[in-house]
């Protein structure tokens with residue numbers, strides 16, 4: 109756990125000095141950057157109530173890129189992307205070292221099959237639409253590091269749905285420095301409407317993981 | 318002749334016009350008073366042999382209540398709390414404390430003195446919250462009066478009187494004068510004769526006159542209730558001029574000023590001496606090492622033989638199995654925790670939305686409000702900070718902690734600001750009420766409950782229709798209130814019709830305990 113030393117010198121001293129009754133219960137080593145589970149769920153399984161997507165099983169290179177994007181304001185600054193704007197302040201204080209620490213921590217989480225929440229889509233209608241996606245994300249939606257495309261199979265369906273909508277509406281991928289996100293914008297534009305998005309995500313749901 | 322007004326209709330009309338306070342006052346004049354909520358402290362049977370363990374998820378006040386009642390009945394209890402502190406939304410800040418907001422961690426740097434604290438969540442205890450009060454008594458928590466309304470506090474609205482702040486007493490006196498006059502004119506004694514006896518009608522006209530501070534002809538000509546401009550003690554007092562209703566009615570804060578001190582936030586309110594978390598400390602003292610901190614729950618599996626809960630301790634996975642489980646973890650987190658709870662349960666949880674609430678506070682270099690004859694209570698403003706609270710405690714000490722903003726149920730905009738922007742927002746609002754505010758305050762703290770670690774919201778929002786719960790919503794509520802497999806209970810103010818009160822959280826725990834107890838007794 110990094111940053112342990114910092115916490116012990118600053119904060120814990122503060123709480124030891126305060127005289128109130130709760131002080132005794134405040135343990136040592138309080139602060140680090142390992143906040144992820146509050147929003148992303150136990151062992152990063154994803155948390156629909158907070159709109160925090162699954163991190164367990166997500167590629168470390170992809171998480172790193174997104175954390176850096178959030179930190180730099182390349183992602184999470186569009187006001188319509190509310191969960192993104194909630195993520196950004198979390199990433200801003202991260203150092204490169206704490207990002208490395210987080211990747212190691214997240215890497216230890218076991219992937220468990222994702223719950224399917226979107227049940228009213230037409231996967232068969234989504235299959236041909238997925239053709240566009242397959243070029244980068246792979247026929248099985250397994251992802252392709254060389255192209256910088258993360259796996260989609262096994263991700264929370266409600267998150268995929270929300271991100272496709274974000275790309276289509278320009279809430280994500282429109283920042284000048286978001287080179288990978290920029291590639292997604294025209295792709296999402298090929299999906300005519302919410303129904304098309306729902307169908308393609310329903311197809312991704314059939315690919316399992 | 319218009320239809321005569323029955324006693325009940327007249328009471329309702331009074332209530333609608335002047336708020337419940339007037340209703341109660343007339344009610345008592347006529348010998349009728351509303352009932353008080355029941356005390357529901359459960360008396361639990363001793364556990365059945367081999368079924369005496371309970372695990373409590375979350376050390377919110379509902380979880381602590383369940384834990385304490387079960388412990389007293391002889392259950393072997395473990396409380397798992399993810400934070401380093403108990404209390405959840407009962408949080409008091411003092412020198413050195415941390416505000417564990419995600420992405421905006423703050424350390425409180427106020428002077429380290431007993432009166433220099435801030436109740437960042439729950440702050441007020443109504444007289445009618447009997448169950449909470451009974452725990453204060455049992456746990457030895459000293460209480461003092463909380464001052465919600467001060468007649469010398471200020472009301473300021475950019476839309477009224479060119480934004481000039483006026484005193485609470487000027488608002489209430491002039492509004493009551495206007496309404497009293499209106500009332501006296503529309504209800505002549507002749508009309509009142511019908512449903513009332515002559516002496517009752519007289520009582521009512523007298524009440525109206527008193528209410529509005531009217532003269533003998535039932536006209537409002539101003540009143541010394543609004544305060545004097547000068548004098549009044551050993552020389553002639555100069556009464557303040559009437560502020561005409563047409564000016565006052567420009568501000569939405571006028572009804573706020575009148576209603577803010579009625580109902581649950583009406584007098585008499587209380588607070589624990591030294592901070593609201595004294596109640597939490599009372600529970601944790603009583604429970605001792607049954608409460609485990611920094612032990613986030615990772616999974617909840619309800620099985621035939623018991624409830625199996627996985628959690629982390631120092632980052633190491635642990636499991637505990639218990640006969641009963643009481644869970645006050647905010648429902649919006651449960652989708653992110655592994656579980657096997659029934660589908661309709663989850664459907665109900667997913668329906669609840671996260672609420673928003675924000676507060677801000679400053680250390681005041683001096684108690685500048687006391688120089689303006691303010692010794693507690695609330696000033697209201699049309700600025701987005703909405704209110705300033707002057708502490709009820711520490712009167713005449715050098716410094717104090719002032720509540721710099723409080724918006725319950727809103728505040729999303731504030732939540733999205735950086736700390737520096739939030740502080741500027743607080744200062745701009747406070748300056749509307751006190752021109753020297755910026756010079757007087759320091760060491761800001763901001764609380765966005767929507768972003769607080771382990772909480773991410775306040776308070777659970779059930780209703781989406783604007784009014785109360787719809788039939789469907791009530792159905793979902795009852796689904797979630799009922800135990801899963803007779804072993805797992807959701808509790809907390811989220812399982813109540815009346816969110817954001819500690820009393821509701823306690824009552825939800827009592828409901829669950831009583832339900833469990835009934836099962837235990839009927840199986841015996």
Ligand SMILES: Cc1cc2nc3c(=O)[nH]c(=O)nc-3n(C[C@H](O)[C@H](O)[C@H](O)COP(=O)(O)OP(=O)(O)OC[C@H]3O[C@@H](n4cnc5c(N)ncnc54)[C@H](O)[C@@H]3O)c2cc1C
Pocket residue numbers: 374375376377378379380397398399400402403404405406407437438439440441442612613614615645646647650674675676766770771772775808809810811816817818819820822
């Ligand atoms: C701004 C504000 C003002 C308020 N004003 C008043 C007032 O004046 N008077 C009044 O009576 N009430 C007031 N309330 C409401 C009162 O604070 C709440 O109703 C009450 O504290 C809720 O208690 P609870 O038992 O539901 O649990 P909560 O306080 O919601 O506690 C939930 C607990 O679960 C823990 N937890 C979360 N995730 C996990 C996990 N994975 N594992 C283990 N534990 C976990 C949390 O850390 C927390 O301790 C106010 C609240 C707010 C926010």
